[in-house]
Amino acid sequence: MFNLSEENLIEMKAVHTSKEIYQQPEVWKGFVESLTLVKDELRGFVQSIYDKHGQVRVIFTGAGTSAFAGDTLVPILKDQYKEKVLFEAIATTDIVSNPDQYLFEDAPTILVSFARSGNSPESMAAVKLGEQIVNDFYQVNITCNKDGQLAQNSKNNEKSLVILTPEEAHDQGFAMTSSYTSMMIAAYILFAKEEFDSNVTINAGSLVERITDTIDHVLDFDFDRIVYLGSGSLGQLAHEAALKMLELTAGKVVAVHESSLGFRHGPKSILTDKSVVTLFMSSNPYTRKYDLDILRELVADGKVKVVALTESRDEEVEKIANWTITVNETGNKFTNDFSLALLYIIFAQVLSLKKSIQLGITPDNPSPDGLVNRVVKGVTIYEK
Numbered sequence: 001m002f003n004l005s006e007e008n009l010i011e012m013k014a015v016h017t018s019k020e021i022y023q024q025p026e027v028w029k030g031f032v033e034s035l036t037l038v039k040d041e042l043r044g045f046v047q048s049i050y051d052k053h054g055q056v057r058v059i060f061t062g063a064g065t066s067a068f069a070g071d072t073l074v075p076i077l078k079d080q081y082k083e084k085v086l087f088e089a090i091a092t093t094d095i096v097s098n099p100d101q102y103l104f105e106d107a108p109t110i111l112v113s114f115a116r117s118g119n120s121p122e123s124m125a126a127v128k129l130g131e132q133i134v135n136d137f138y139q140v141n142i143t144c145n146k147d148g149q150l151a152q153n154s155k156n157n158e159k160s161l162v163i164l165t166p167e168e169a170h171d172q173g174f175a176m177t178s179s180y181t182s183m184m185i186a187a188y189i190l191f192a193k194e195e196f197d198s199n200v201t202i203n204a205g206s207l208v209e210r211i212t213d214t215i216d217h218v219l220d221f222d223f224d225r226i227v228y229l230g231s232g233s234l235g236q237l238a239h240e241a242a243l244k245m246l247e248l249t250a251g252k253v254v255a256v257h258e259s260s261l262g263f264r265h266g267p268k269s270i271l272t273d274k275s276v277v278t279l280f281m282s283s284n285p286y287t288r289k290y291d292l293d294i295l296r297e298l299v300a301d302g303k304v305k306v307v308a309l310t311e312s313r314d315e316e317v318e319k320i321a322n323w324t325i326t327v328n329e330t331g332n333k334f335t336n337d338f339s340l341a342l343l344y345i346i347f348a349q350v351l352s353l354k355k356s357i358q359l360g361i362t363p364d365n366p367s368p369d370g371l372v373n374r375v376v377k378g379v380t381i382y383e384k
Contacts, residue, residue, distance in 0.1 A: 002212045002350055004357070013362035014353065017173035017248070021349045024178055025204035027168050028342075031182055032196055035163075035189045042190050045161045046110065049138055050085060053108040058191065060089045062114035063122050065176040065243060067091035069114045069184045071236035073191075076338045080193045087191075089236075092122035099129045099384060108136035112187060115141070116171060116179040118148020121379040127153070129384060140190065142183045144170035163190070173364045175247045177349050180240065181342055188338060199330045200339045206329055207346055214323055215351050219358055221305050223276040225254040227263070228348065229294060230280035231287045235259040237280060237341045241348035248356040250366045260294045271304050278351075280344045281310040281317070282337055295321060309344050 001009070001022050009015045035042070050056055058077075060070025070089035077087040092113075095102050103109070111130050115123050118141070127150070130137045139160040141150045146164050154160035169182040189196050226245055228238035238257035245255035258267045260279070271277070277298055281291045298306050299320045308321035311328045318324045327343040334340060356363040 002354065003216060004354075008357075012357050013364045014357060015364065016171070017175060017177065017353055017363040020168075020171045020173055020178045021346065021353060022208050023168060024181055024346065025201050025208060027166055027178055027182060028185060028204065029201045031166050031169070031185060032189070032198070032201070034166075035186065039189060042161065042163070046140070046190065049108070049110060053136065055084055055086065055108070057086045057088060057104075057107050057109045058112060059095075059102075059109060060087070060112045060114065060187065061092050061095060061123075061126055063092045063120060065180050065240055066114035066116065066183070067093075068236065068240040068243065069180055069187070070112070071239060072233050072341055073184060073187055073338070075233040075236065076188075076336055077191055079336070092120070092126040095126045095129060096122050096381065099133060103130055103133040105133060105135055107134065108138075109134045110138045110140060112140040112142065113150055114183045114187070115143045115148065115150050116145065116176055118143040118145045118150035118152075121381050124149055124153075125381045132384060140187075142186045144179045144182070174366055175244055175349075175352070175363070177244075181345065184338075184342070192338075194335055197332075197334055197339050199328070199332050199334070200342055202330055203328050203343055204346060207327055207343055208350075211325065211347060211350055212354075214325055215347070215354055218276060218305070218307060218323055218351065219354055221276065223253070223274050223305070225270060225272060225275040226256075227267075227270065227275065227277045228255070228257045228280065229260050229263055229277060229291075230344075231260045231282050231290055232284075233337050233341060234280040234282055234344065235262075237345060241278070241280075241345060244348050244352040245355065248352040248361070248363050248366050249359055250356075250361050252359055252361070253355060260291045263294060264297075271301075273303055275304045276307060277304050278307040278348070279309065279321075280340070281308060283311045283334055283340055284337065292316070307347075309340075309347060311340055 074089045142163045144165045154162045163186045165182040169178040171179045228241040230238045242255040242257040305322045307323045309325045
């Protein structure tokens, strides 16, 4: 698995993380099939709320990776709905610390909570604040833990819907991988007007088998800084990609994210001759022009190594990037960048896993001193 023997994975305490990355194509396939069977019922819940109110806010929330799931989804869903349904991504950490800036009494709201454990104090506090402040308040809890507080507290609540991911997606490793992608798929199937593209799982199955050799070549460069760039939803995906590297290398690799256009406006100062820039290229022809511009600029600067991820083969990209990874081999083009996001993040997950091992860190628990924890600790929630 990922050019690592079982002995390597056991010795480096990477068994859970590697398995949870590798299993995603099969987990997604089964999850999509199970959700499709109950899709009408699930969508009926949110449609009944839309029908009841002139306009509805849908707030995707969570903390860390769970927050970034919403960040990635919102641009795609905004483009599909345009009006009436207002999609927003607001982290629980912002809602809890500043509820009056984000929750409004007379604005009907569906709070969509992404949660691996469903037990984080901010998740529970965000729901409580929503119930206190918003007159017409509804919940969708997308969680990996049927026994978590979010799932349990939603029982027998007609204004609440719970979607449980497959048990395999309840990641046991420190970093969220299967849980992150599975929760995004659940939200997409629930809210998106377009159907989930089954070609994603087909391509993911191929990608996890063929991606490692390229990643090993990137690792030969021995970088100590990495920048993830993208536009629109892929710019938001870059945040999650950077976090994976920070988490799994215990902060020993500096990892940042930015939009393709925004990178020139100061953040580019971070680059050194030991930097790798990874560019998540959009499938939208207009947006892609800006991605190509920053790619050309970075290569012309000659200071860094560049990895370009793209949907299909592009001779110009292959000619100028140091490494190019094509993620769609089926010949059926994706309709939006959500499909690309699911495939691109696999690259970031595997690269982070293998960089962690290269640095002698244990990916399943990269912070054994307890500086950061799988389920956050030390949070005090104050009464509003």
